[in-house]
Amino acid sequence: MSATDSRLPPTGLAPTGLAQSGLADPHLADLGWRPFFAGQLSSNEAARTCPLRVMPVRVMAVHRGQLAVAGAGAGAGAEAGGAPGVAERTIPPFVPHAKTEEDHATVGDWLLIEPETGQILRILTRASLFKRRAAGSGRKLQLIAANVDTLFIVASCNQDFSVARLERYLVLAREAGVAPVIVLTKADLAADPETFAQSARALASDLPVHIVNAREPASVAALAAYCGRGETVALLGSSGVGKSTMINTLRGSSSIATQPVREGDGTGRHTTTVREMHRLENGGWLVDTPGMRELQLSDASEGLAEVFDDIVTTALACRFTNCSHESEPGCAVRAGLADGTLDAARLERWRKLTAQDAANAPGWPGRNHPRTAPPRR
Numbered sequence: 607m608s609a610t611d612s613r614l615p616p617t618g619l620a621p622t623g624l625a626q627s628g629l630a631d632p633h634l635a636d637l638g639w640r641p642f643f644a645g646q647l648s649s650n651e652a653a654r655t656c657p658l659r660v661m662p663v664r665v666m667a668v669h670r671g672q673l674a675v676a677g678a679g680a681g682a683g684a685e686a687g688g689a690p691g692v693a694e695r696t697i698p699p700f701v702p703h704a705k706t707e708e709d710h711a712t713v714g715d716w717l718l719i720e721p722e723t724g725q726i727l728r729i730l731t732r733a734s735l736f737k738r739r740a741a742g743s744g745r746k747l748q749l750i751a752a753n754v755d756t757l758f759i760v761a762s763c764n765q766d767f768s769v770a771r772l773e774r775y776l777v778l779a780r781e782a783g784v785a786p787v788i789v790l791t792k793a794d795l796a797a798d799p800e801t802f803a804q805s806a807r808a809l810a811s812d813l814p815v816h817i818v819n820a821r822e823p824a825s826v827a828a829l830a831a832y833c834g835r836g837e838t839v840a841l842l843g844s845s846g847v848g849k850s851t852m853i854n855t856l857r858g859s860s861s862i863a864t865q866p867v868r869e870g871d872g873t874g875r876h877t878t879t880v881r882e883m884h885r886l887e888n889g890g891w892l893v894d895t896p897g898m899r900e901l902q903l904s905d906a907s908e909g910l911a912e913v914f915d916d917i918v919t920t921a922l923a924c925r926f927t928n929c930s931h932e933s934e935p936g937c938a939v940r941a942g943l944a945d946g947t948l949d950a951a952r953l954e955r956w957r958k959l960t961a962q963d964a965a966n967a968p969g970w971p972g973r974n975h976p977r978t979a980p981p982r983r
């Protein structure tokens with residue numbers, strides 16, 4: 607954007623509906639603004655967008671103690687270097703009356719702010735939200751990104767590839783209400799990338815799977831179709847799989863630091879520390895996420911039921927509704943294993959994820975809490 611932006615609505619202009627309310631600015635649509643968000647403003651709030659007393663902005667990055675936000679037109683503190691017609695600035699992250707972790711702003715959020723001070727008035731209801739519960743003691747909830755349209759689940763065609771991990775990411779995508787796309791990188795280094803693609807395609811019938819060399823523009827070009835004007839794509843995957851490389855290639859720049867993969871084990875170190883939205887030339891947005899070595903599922907029962915619908919549907923036919931599929935009579939799941947309609951390894955992965963989800967449920971004494979009874983042997 608230019609620091610001398612002239613799109614600031616002239617003060618004193620009487621608002622006469624949405625067209626002049628400041629909410630119909632095409633640059634807001636570039637940022638991902640849509641009727642779902644506009645519909646959340648009261649008529650009073652909408653009127654106050656022109657003259658500018660209430661300003662919708664999107665969180666572009668979360669820094670330590672500060673949020674980088676972008677809105678249409680020039681707010682106070684506009685800086686050069688962003689998209690044309692878009693004003694970027696940093697604001698304090700404090701949300702009035704925030705109680706839980708989810709009440710705080712994360713990358714991709716839409717906020718209403720008071721333009722002069724940058725004070726957050728409120729966070730608009732999210733169309734989607736990615737979150738995880740941190741591993742270890744405390745298991746604090748961490749917000750990853752909000753208002754994401756599509757999730758690129760990124761994995762590499764090498765020894766790091768894991769069907770169990772892809773399933774976990776799929777559960778997360780389904781739970782967040784975001785369309786998943788599998789992107790398999792490092793095809794150029796694999797003897798037979800198609801075998802990796804086949805494993806990925808087997809996870810769901812309607813799942814798009816792309817095999818790419820993340821360093822090659824022609825190879826990633828097809829991915830831009832998921833990320834048109836105003837659309838937001840988040841990239842999720844282990845460290846070192848090529849998320850930052852892919853963003854750089856799609857943007858035709860090398861502005862994001864990538865890290866050489868350690869020799870030997872093929873895994874990467876964590877380079878991405880801030881979460882940040884990156885703009886594509888055609889107007890879409892990509893969100894890099896930090897490496898998630900310890901991605902734990904929590905509150906993901908709906909996502910689990912969608913990703914493992916074959917197992918969940920079969921289990922409905924078990925004689926007992928609380929069947930553990932171990933030794934009960936009339937168990938449809940064990941019958942499915944016996945006749946080959948269910949896969950034993952997949953059933954085992956489902957068991958593990960379901961147990962993890964239950965252990966991480968809020969209010970449930972999970973594995974990191976002191977036990978009231980001694981562990982059984």
Ligand SMILES: Nc1nc2c(ncn2[C@@H]2O[C@H](COP(=O)(O)OP(=O)(O)O)[C@@H](O)[C@H]2O)c(=O)[nH]1
Nearest residue numbers: 792819820845846847848849850851864865866
């Ligand atoms: N040959 C090849 N190297 C890749 C590919 N994708 C990523 N890399 C390399 O893998 C390393 C880690 O990539 P990076 O983008 O930092 O991974 P991130 O942690 O997922 O962001 C870098 O050295 C990249 O150049 C690919 O498709 N092919």
Ligand SMILES: [Mg+2]
Nearest residue numbers: 849850877878
């Ligand atoms: Mg990275």
Ligand SMILES: [Zn+2]
Nearest residue numbers: 924929931937
């Ligand atoms: Zn059963």
